[in-house]
Amino acid sequence: LPANVLAIIAMHETIAAVLRQPDKAKVTQVAMKVGAALQAEFDLQRVHNEGLQERVSMAFIGRLVKAKDVRKLTSVLERGLGRTVWNDKLRVQAGAALLRVLLETVTVDDPISGVPVKALNRQVLYSKSKSVGVIVPSEELQSLIHKGHLDFSLVNPKLLPMLIRPTGWRNADEGGYLAPASQGFIMRVHGCQEQVRLCRTNEGMSRVLTALDYIASTPWKINLRMLHWIQEAWRLDLGVADIPSHKDVPVPTAADYGVESLDEIEDVDKRYEAFRTIAKAKRANANLHSLRCDMINKLHVAVEMGMHDRFYLPHNLDFRGRTYPVPPHLNQMGSDVCRGLLTFAEGKPLGRRGLYNLR
Secondary structure, eight states: OOOHHHHHHHHHHHHHHHHSTTTTTHHHHHHHHHHHHHHHHHHHHHHTTTGGGGSSSHHHHHHHHHHHHHHHHHHHHHTTTTTOOOOOHHHHHHHHHHHHHHHHOEEEEEETTTOOEEEEEEEEETTTTTTEEEEOOHHHHHHHHHHSSOOOTTOSSSSSBBBOOOEEEETTTTSSSSHHHHHHHHHEOTTHHHHHHEEETTTTOOHHHHHHHHHOOOOOOOOOOHHHHHHHHTTOOOTTOOOOOSSOOOOOOGGGGGGGSSGGOHHHHHHHHHHHHHHHHHHHHHHHHHHHHHHHHHHHHHHHHHHSSSOOOOEETTTOOEEEOOSSSSSSTHHHHHHEEEEEEEEOOOOHHHHHOOO
16 A cells, blocks of 8 residues: 555544543554554445445445545445455554554644654553553644644544435344444444344334334434534633633642642641642543543534435433434533534424423
């Protein structure tokens, strides 16, 4: 594959992982994702180069390329295209090789000096007898993310709302999204194989499937007026409506306690209190980072969906059997910001019963 393609794959998957898990993006997990994306791209290039397109709808391939969804592409290639066989070890090795080059070469400019500094760093966290390697964004990169300067093409949210009515659930494995690999499983089982087995028996599930299809058939649209005001509140950092602040919580330093190092504080209780205060501020900033990234994704999806007069939210079940929308970033069960951005595409009279429910 060309060097520029390898660079895009590594950058895209790594930045996405760092945004999802700031300070907790494990090196092995990121390497696995990079390796899986590399495998998918390799197979896609082989499809084009060897003339295998005739065995797959080119319109579908076009949608896959545009979506950049590794799981969709993987499913298509596995079903009849002689997909390259890579085991997990090979994926991790290939991904780790790209990741190592990425960490060594990617830089951002220091906002004060203008000198290029590393954008991503590898750190080792110790927990009891274990040590885990994680990828941490530099302060300069975090600043770019917080200020909204990060290119949205690097974020690329997965499992977006659908522009056409979701396909009906035919069984526990098929329904919702059109592409088989994006459909997932009807229930969020968190690895419980017993629940998987029971769902696949399909006993007494017909009414559940019908209910999921009915809920997913509701068309939604973006409240463009509300979107405008939320974008302004975010841009101006007004700190209203639970929109996260652009500013971090101040983290105390040793100098604030009149010492060069916290270990120099003689009173044990005061020393531990200082450590706790600093740790609390760092946790608050990590939480703010996560909330900012989530807000960026919400606004990105809202802007994309705002260009259409209607869209749909496929649903599945949690392990208790409750229904939830599959798209994670923007749905009717999300935060107040999400609910404010959404409105029904087809208005209906409220009626006496609807008024009673609102009360």
